[in-house]
Amino acid sequence: xxxxxxxxxxxxxxxxxxxxWSIAIYKAYQLPKTNSTRFGIIFALLxxxxxxxxxxxxxxxxxxxxxxxxxxxxxxxxxxxxxxxIQAGMMEETFKIGFILFxxxxxxxxxxxxxxxxxxxxxxxxxxxxFALVENTQYIAREIPDKKIEIFLARSIHSSNIHLLINLCxxxxxxxxxxxxxxxxxxxxxxxxxxxxxxHGVVDFLLIPGALFGxxxxxxxxxxxxxxxxxxxxxxxxPQIEDKKTLIPASEYSSQS
Numbered sequence: 583x584x585x586x587x588x589x590x591x592x593x594x595x596x597x598x599x600x601x602x603w604s605i606a607i608y609k610a611y612q613l614p615k616t617n618s619t620r621f622g623i624i625f626a627l628l629x630x631x632x633x634x635x636x637x638x639x640x641x642x643x644x645x646x647x648x649x650x651x652x653x654x655x656x657x658x659x660x661x662x663x664x665x666x667x668i669q670a671g672m673m674e675e676t677f678k679i680g681f682i683l684f685x686x687x688x689x690x691x692x693x694x695x696x697x698x699x700x701x702x703x704x705x706x707x708x709x710x711x712x713f714a715l716v717e718n719t720q721y722i723a724r725e726i727p728d729k730k731i732e733i734f735l736a737r738s739i740h741s742s743n744i745h746l747l748i749n750l751c752x753x754x755x756x757x758x759x760x761x762x763x764x765x766x767x768x769x770x771x772x773x774x775x776x777x778x779x780x781x782h783g784v785v786d787f788l789l790i791p792g793a794l795f796g797x798x799x800x801x802x803x804x805x806x807x808x809x810x811x812x813x814x815x816x817x818x819x820x821p822q823i824e825d826k827k828t829l830i831p832a833s834e835y836s837s838q839s
Contacts, residue, residue, distance in 0.1 A: 588723040595730065596719030599738040600711045603746050607707045613819060619701045622689040626705045629681040630712020637673055638720075645669060662790050663783075671783030678713055678745075679752055679775050682706045686756060696764065698756040700819055706753030710745040718742065744785055747807045748778050754814040781807070 608623070682705060690702040718737040725733045755774035759767045785803060788796035 586720065586723055588719060592719055592723040592730075595722050595734045596715050599718040599722075599734060600715045600742050602738070603742050604708070604711050607704065607746070607750075610815065611701075611704055611819060613700055615701075618689050619704065622685060622701065622705050623708045625689070626682075626685055626708035627712035627715070629685060630678065630709040630714070631716050633674075633677040633681055633709070634713050634716035634720075637677060640673075641669070644673075663787060666786035666790060667779065667783030670786045671779045671781075674713070675748065675775065675778040675782050678709055678749060679778060682709050682749065682752065683771075685709065697760040700757060702756050703750060703753035703815075703819060706749040706756075707746055710749035711742065714742040714745040717745075740789075744782070744804060747804055747811060748781050750811050751781070751807065752778050754811070754818060757814075757818050 682702075685705045686698055686702045690699040690705055691697070692699055714737075718734075718741060721737055721741075722730055722733055752774050755771060755777075759770045762770055781803075785800045788800040788803075
């Protein structure tokens with residue numbers, strides 16, 4: 583296998599494919615950002631990059647490329663499901679979420695009260711974007727020059743978005759787990775990991791064949807997840823508003839006014 587040659591322009595397009603999303607979630611986070619939070623964001627991007635490199639390294643070991651002729655007609659469907667849910671969904675989300683949890687316990691966990699801090703949602707988003715940056719750069723580098731802009735737009739709009747949404751969802755599950763006892767919290771976060779794998783697997787299963795119908799269904803799915811994420815963002819990450827000397831979340835304040 584020849585080594586992939588990545589040009590400077592490929593790296594630039596890879597960075598640009600995640601830059602708008604990075605700015606958007608950083609600006610949207612209106613709670614106070616400490617130096618620890620900013621360092622965590624930088625570390626999150628690095629861990630996203632590391633997770634991609636590890637997967638690229640492990641992939642040919644776990645699933646070596648072999649030449650064979652499928653003997654059953656169902657093999658195409660089976661191989662698509664395996665690629666979507668196992669090679670992509672389970673492997674990628676396990677690595678990303680593993681690093682998200684590591685980062686959260688290092689920089690975003692209140693050990694005294696045993697609670698995840700709100701900035702963990704940011705950490706989750708930036709791990710996803712660090713992963714997407716490297717993955718997008720790889721895809722862009724593999725494409726022929728005439729198709730690079732096209733793949734850049736597709737990776738920017740769809741792939742970066744998908745990785746970000748899945749991991750933002752997991753970040754909010756961490757915040758939602760705070761009121762739960764420790765034993766229930768472990769099961770709750772394990773369920774959130776399974777959900778992330780399913781989200782990733784379903785969208786890849788729909789997109790891999792390249793059919794227009796599958797593209798529309800996957801787009802509708804992630805529009806729904808965007809609505810879910812935005813609602814959680816307003817509920818859990820909105821700044822506190824002072825009303826009659828009582829601090830309440832902005833979302834609750836607006837419903838009472």
